[in-house]
Amino acid sequence: MSPANRNPEIRKDAVNNRTVILSPARSRRPSDFKSKSQAKPDSNPSSDGQPQCPFCAGNEHQCAPEIFRSPEDSTSDWKVRVIENLYPALSRDLKVKSDDDEYRHADVTSGDVSLGGFGFHDVIIESPVHSVHLPDLSASRIAGVLLAYKKRVEQLCAVDSISYVQVFKNHGASAGASMSHSHSQIIALPVIPSTASTRLNSMKEYHNQTGKCVLCNIHTNKLLIDESTHFISISPFASAFPFETWIIPRYHSSHYHELDEDKAIDLGGLLKLTLQKLSVQLNDPPYNYMIHTSPLQITSSQLPYTHWYIQIVPQLSTIGGFEMGTGCYINPVFPEDAAKILREVEMP
Amino acid sequence: MSPANRNPEIRKDAVNNRTVILSPARSRRPSDFKSKSQAKPDSNPSSDGQPQCPFCAGNEHQCAPEIFRSPEDSTSDWKVRVIENLYPALSRDLKVKSDDDEYRHADVTSGDVSLGGFGFHDVIIESPVHSVHLPDLSASRIAGVLLAYKKRVEQLCAVDSISYVQVFKNHGASAGASMSHSHSQIIALPVIPSTASTRLNSMKEYHNQTGKCVLCNIHTNKLLIDESTHFISISPFASAFPFETWIIPRYHSSHYHELDEDKAIDLGGLLKLTLQKLSVQLNDPPYNYMIHTSPLQITSSQLPYTHWYIQIVPQLSTIGGFEMGTGCYINPVFPEDAAKILREVEMP
Ligand SMILES: Nc1ncnc2c1ncn2[C@@H]1O[C@H](COP(=O)(O)OP(=O)(O)O[C@H]2O[C@H](CO)[C@@H](O)[C@H](O)[C@H]2O)[C@@H](O)[C@H]1O
Ligand SMILES: Nc1ncnc2c1ncn2[C@@H]1O[C@H](COP(=O)(O)OP(=O)(O)O[C@H]2O[C@H](CO)[C@@H](O)[C@H](O)[C@H]2O)[C@@H](O)[C@H]1O
Numbered sequence: 229m230s231p232a233n234r235n236p237e238i239r240k241d242a243v244n245n246r247t248v249i250l251s252p253a254r255s256r257r258p259s260d261f262k263s264k265s266q267a268k269p270d271s272n273p274s275s276d277g278q279p280q281c282p283f284c285a286g287n288e289h290q291c292a293p294e295i296f297r298s299p300e301d302s303t304s305d306w307k308v309r310v311i312e313n314l315y316p317a318l319s320r321d322l323k324v325k326s327d328d329d330e331y332r333h334a335d336v337t338s339g340d341v342s343l344g345g346f347g348f349h350d351v352i353i354e355s356p357v358h359s360v361h362l363p364d365l366s367a368s369r370i371a372g373v374l375l376a377y378k379k380r381v382e383q384l385c386a387v388d389s390i391s392y393v394q395v396f397k398n399h400g401a402s403a404g405a406s407m408s409h410s411h412s413q414i415i416a417l418p419v420i421p422s423t424a425s426t427r428l429n430s431m432k433e434y435h436n437q438t439g440k441c442v443l444c445n446i447h448t449n450k451l452l453i454d455e456s457t458h459f460i461s462i463s464p465f466a467s468a469f470p471f472e473t474w475i476i477p478r479y480h481s482s483h484y485h486e487l488d489e490d491k492a493i494d495l496g497g498l499l500k501l502t503l504q505k506l507s508v509q510l511n512d513p514p515y516n517y518m519i520h521t522s523p524l525q526i527t528s529s530q531l532p533y534t535h536w537y538i539q540i541v542p543q544l545s546t547i548g549g550f551e552m553g554t555g556c557y558i559n560p561v562f563p564e565d566a567a568k569i570l571r572e573v574e575m576p
Numbered sequence: 577m578s579p580a581n582r583n584p585e586i587r588k589d590a591v592n593n594r595t596v597i598l599s600p601a602r603s604r605r606p607s608d609f610k611s612k613s614q615a616k617p618d619s620n621p622s623s624d625g626q627p628q629c630p631f632c633a634g635n636e637h638q639c640a641p642e643i644f645r646s647p648e649d650s651t652s653d654w655k656v657r658v659i660e661n662l663y664p665a666l667s668r669d670l671k672v673k674s675d676d677d678e679y680r681h682a683d684v685t686s687g688d689v690s691l692g693g694f695g696f697h698d699v700i701i702e703s704p705v706h707s708v709h710l711p712d713l714s715a716s717r718i719a720g721v722l723l724a725y726k727k728r729v730e731q732l733c734a735v736d737s738i739s740y741v742q743v744f745k746n747h748g749a750s751a752g753a754s755m756s757h758s759h760s761q762i763i764a765l766p767v768i769p770s771t772a773s774t775r776l777n778s779m780k781e782y783h784n785q786t787g788k789c790v791l792c793n794i795h796t797n798k799l800l801i802d803e804s805t806h807f808i809s810i811s812p813f814a815s816a817f818p819f820e821t822w823i824i825p826r827y828h829s830s831h832y833h834e835l836d837e838d839k840a841i842d843l844g845g846l847l848k849l850t851l852q853k854l855s856v857q858l859n860d861p862p863y864n865y866m867i868h869t870s871p872l873q874i875t876s877s878q879l880p881y882t883h884w885y886i887q888i889v890p891q892l893s894t895i896g897g898f899e900m901g902t903g904c905y906i907n908p909v910f911p912e913d914a915a916k917i918l919r920e921v922e923m924p
Contacts, residue, residue, distance in 0.1 A: 235693060236666050238767060242687025247767060249665050249693060257663035259754035260629065281608065315605035317597050317898075317906045318584050338795040339590025339782045340813045345583060345597060396897030404896025406607035413898070419586060419595060421902035434687045447686040465688045518901030541900065548752025549744025550665075550761070552889065553866030554769035558665045 234562065241466040242442050244423070245430040247556045248466045255560035283409035285356035295350060295383075298376055307369065308376045309353040310414075317415060318347025348384055348416040352376055353409065361399070361410045363503035370496035374487065377414065377519070381485040384416040385524050392417045392424055392523050395484070400514025403543045420523045427520065428534065435533035443535035444480050451563055453505075453570045456498045458491045463563035463570070470545075470561035471510060471570065473502055475538040482534040484521040499538070506542050509573045513542040582910065589814040590790050592771070593778040595904045596814045603908035631757035633704035643698060643731075646724055655717065656724045657701040658762075665763060666695025696732055696764040700724055701757065709747070709758045711851035718844035722835065725762065725867070729833040732764040733872050740765045740772055740871050743832070748862025751891045768871045775868065776882065783881035791883035792828050799911055801853075801918045804846045806839045811911035811918070818893075818909035819858060819918065821850055823886040830882040832869040847886070850918075854890050857921045861890040 236251040282290035285304060292312035299307065312320075322344045335341075354362050354373045362370060377395050384393050397412035398405035434442040446462070453461040453473065461475045475498055477491070487495070506513065518541075522534040551557050584599040630638035633652060640660040647655065660668075670692045683689075702710050702721045710718060729741050745760035746753035782790040794810070801809040801821065809823045823846055825839070835843065854861065866889075870882040899905050 235670060236664075237693045238666075238691040238765075240689045240691075242689075245770070247769060251665040251693060253663050254665055257754055259749075260756050261749040261754065315601050316584075317599040317602055318586075322583060335795065337786070337793065338813070339786070339790055340795065341588045341590075343586040343588075345585045345599060392902075394898055394901045396901050398896040401607075401609040402894060404894040404899075406605055406609065408608050415898055415902075417586075417902070417904075421595060421904045422593070423901065423903040438685070438687070442687055445685065447683065447688065465686070516897035516900055518897050520901065539901070546750060546752040548746040549864035549866050550742055550763055552864055553742045553744050553771065553868065553887070554740075554763075554765070555771040556765075556769045 237562075239466040241464060242434045243430060243446075243464070244427050244466075246466055246468060248468050249556060249558045250467075250560075250562050251558055252560055252562065254558060281358055281407070281409050283351075283353045283407060283411060284358050292351075295380065296376075298372055306356060308355075308372050310376055310380050311351050311353065313349040313351050313413065316347075316349035318345045318349055318417070320346070320348050322346040343418065346389065346418050348387075348390070348414070350380060350414045352380070352412045352414065354412065355410050358409050362397070363500050363507065365500070367497035367500055368493055370500055371489070371492040373412070374492045374495055374499075375489065377412070378485045378487050378492070380414055381521075384414070385485065387416070389418050390416045390524060391420050393521065394421070395519040395521075397515075397517045399516070400543070402546075403514035403516045405514070424520070424523055428523065428526075428530070431533045431535070432530070441480055441533050441535050443476050443537060446476065451567045453567050454498060454501060456494050458494045459498045461498055461502050461570075463567040465563060467559055467561070467563040467566065468557035469541050469543075470559055471506060471542050471566045472559075472563075473506070473540045473570070475499060475502060475540070477536065480532075481536060482522045482526065482531050483524075484519050484536045502540060504575065505570050505573045506540070508575060509569060510542050510544065513544055515540060515542045517541070585910075587814040589812060590778060590782045591794075591812070592775050592814075594814055594816060596816045597904060597906045598815075598908075598910050599906055600908055600910065602906060629706055629755070629757050631699075631701045631755060631759060632706050640699075643728065644724075646720055654704060656703075656720050658724055658728050659699050659701065661697040661699050661761065664697035666693045666697055666765070668694070668696050670694040691766065694737065694766050696735075696738070696762070698728060698762045700728070700760045700762065702760065703758050706757050710745070711848050711855065713848070715845035715848055716841055718848055719837070719840040721760070722840045722843055722847075723837065725760070726833045726835050726840070728762055729869075732762070733833065735764070737766050738764045738872060739768050741869065742769070743867040743869075745863075745865045747864070748891070750894075751862035751864045753862070772868070772871055776871065776874075776878070779881045779883070780878070789828055789881050789883050791824050791885060794824065799915045801915050802846060802849060804842050806842045807846045809846055809850050809918075811915035813911060815907055815909070815911040815914065816905035817889045817891075818907055819854060819890050819914045820907075820911075821854070821888045821914075821918070823847060823850060823888070825884065828880075829884060830870045830874065830879050831872075832867050832884045850888060852923060853918050853921045854888070856923060857917060858890050858892065861892055863888060863890045865889070 234252050240247050292314040295310045297306040297309045381393050384390050393416045395414050431442050451462045459475055464474050518539045521536040582600050586597055588595050640662040643658045645654040645657045725743050732738050732741050741764045743762050779790050799810045806826055807823055812822050866887045869884040
């Protein structure tokens with residue numbers, strides 16, 4: 229049976245407890261809107277020959293303050309810079325609340341709760357050169373970016389009132405990016421976001437039932453794309469998006485920032501390969517990736533069942549009211565088919 | 577203090593237990609991508625003078641089978657048609673599973689679960705004329721669309737294995753629409769989606785604490801936009817999107833399909849006004865609306881705390897990896913400010 233004639237299926241995984249509808253027939257529907265033009269970054273953002281991008285080498289003074297750079301002692305020859313976001317979503321200057329007045333305002337009659345927007349919002353500039361994108365870098369240069377995430381996460385862990393750290397990357401305008409120069413972001417939150425607590429509960433339930441960690445035990449049969457010494461890349465069983473890909477450590481680890489240098493180089497290689505494959509197969513799509521780690525203050529009893537991973541999502545279509553309303557995504561591509569295609573994609 | 581200088585705030589409501597970051601500073605960030613062109617529908621989709629849109633009057637034969645039309649006995653002078661979706665996400669032909677083999681496949685070792693994709697996916701054509709959009713219709717014509725939703729939801733309720741019905745509308749390509757002719761959709765699911773069960777739990781918790789229904793009791797102080805005999809429109813306390821608007825019945829009601837004809841006309845008027853205000857203020861933005869009703873088989877003990885409402889979301893920006901990763905949205909517009917603007921918008 230050709231994939232497009234396959235019956236639809238509703239799937240749920242044990243990692244996120246996420247429901248998706250796999251529906252190949254959907255891919256055939258027509259559209260009378262003109263097709264979305266692939267939003268390409270301005271490769272040369274200058275109008276007068278001088279690069280105007282604040283993330284480019286030479287324009288460091290146009291940026292918000294630097295937190296650190298790598299190599300540490302580099303000057304104009306830096307490879308990675310971690311800087312404050314000039315337009316932060318949260319403010320590092322708001323007074324840290326003590327536990328009991330944490331909620332500035334909790335209205336008992338309405339049930340509404342509000343909290344001062346304390347937190348950190350940083351930008352990681354992945355290369356000094358405007359036209360170089362993350363997968364263009366060598367595995368060890370990508371490892372440098374991954375280790376910059378690690379170092380910054382470790383610094384943020386040291387702040388008492390921070391509960392969760394989200395590392396993420398937006399590439400391309402339809403993936404939300406406002407800047408085309410290769411970068412990622414880190415937001416440190418004083419609360420545990422809903423996806424992280426849902427995942428924690430879901431992983432706990434699996435552990436209660438089986439005595440095992442769900443990601444150590446994940447089925448790769450038909451869903452495996454590639455593997456390296458310490459990591460695998462797979463199409464997840466309940467993929468919410470066409471060609472969604474996860475990179476999972478083969479060793480058990482609750483927190484991303486446990487990554488060491490050796491493993492970072494190995495991960496750099498697999499991340500590079502995965503992004504290159506998606507780029508070749510899907511014609512340089514906009515994409516996001518998110519590092520799903522565990523809340524910072526988990527207890528030792530939670531360590532056996534929490535396991536970090538990276539979720540990579542190429543942005544190929546716009547979601548609609550059904551997804552917004554239900555939280556359930558309609559995906560026209562079965563992950564078995566996506567995995568097979570990505571396993572076999574020929575690299576130029 | 578001007579709104580853009582206000583400190584960020586983290587908010588959570590008691591309706592959805594949804595966390596949002598309100599961060600006015602974010603609205604000032606620059607972009608080096610060319611601005612997204614407002615995706616306008618083809619106002620005349622024909623190339624040869626004959627309309628080619630299957631939703632237009634005269635092209636009924638190009639559509640999937642009709643379920644009903646309104647008025648019932650109309651011929652070419654129909655006002656609303658409810659039809660099957662030609663590219664359905666779920667299949668009405670899959671055998672309905674009995675309770676115990678409901679899950680076609682539940683893999684104990686991986687925790688993965690899959691279920692045959694049984695369900696219904698319909699389209700509501702809101703007008704026979706291509707260029708007429710929902711808010712262009714009179715309040716009583718909009719009531720006709722709302723009552724068509726009601727009638728179809730009632731039919732779907734009669735199917736044993738259906739647990740939840742999502743009514744939604746996509747307007748404009750960046751809101752996900754593939755068809756520009758004014759329409760909405762209904763998907764009936766054999767499972768309760770995560771947003772609906774989270775909402776149920778959240779409303780229950782509020783009821784346990786206060787003995788009241790959270791939406792009957794909602795604070796409108798500063799957040800009220802408009803009111804009609806039976807409905808109010810508000811900017812929700814924890815708005816996830818700029819100018820997100822809810823229309824809430826002032827009477828207690830768990831299910832959308834309890835709407836009667838009188839109330840439908842009243843709701844038609846307020847929905848028209850709301851969509852017109854958003855269109856004037858935000859320059860005809862793409863938007864989605866979702867009717868958030870309760871699971872069909874709730875018990876009588878759940879009736880006192882469940883209350884349906886409509887969520888309207890203008891699509892003004894693209895979300896990024898932070899929202900995908902955490903489920904927490906960053907909204908640069910405080911709902912108090914949005915409500916004030918929408919209260920005062922001058923209608924032409
Ligand atoms: N001179 C400078 N110095 C320091 N920082 C600078 C700077 N100039 C710009 N910046 C910051 O650089 C960041 C670039 O980030 P991205 O391009 O990944 O997307 P952005 O955060 O704008 O929004 C996307 O991601 C967020 C989070 O997911 C979504 O809320 C949003 O809708 C989506 O468009 C911006 O956050 C901006 O504030
Ligand atoms: N001749 C015909 N007869 C009957 N039906 C016909 C038809 N021709 C087309 N259709 C159907 O009409 C519908 C039009 O729907 P919309 O424009 O609201 O968005 P669509 O469902 O395509 O996708 C958006 O909404 C869904 C659900 O939110 C998201 O999954 C998706 O990503 C987003 O683009 C389509 O579902 C299509 O299958």
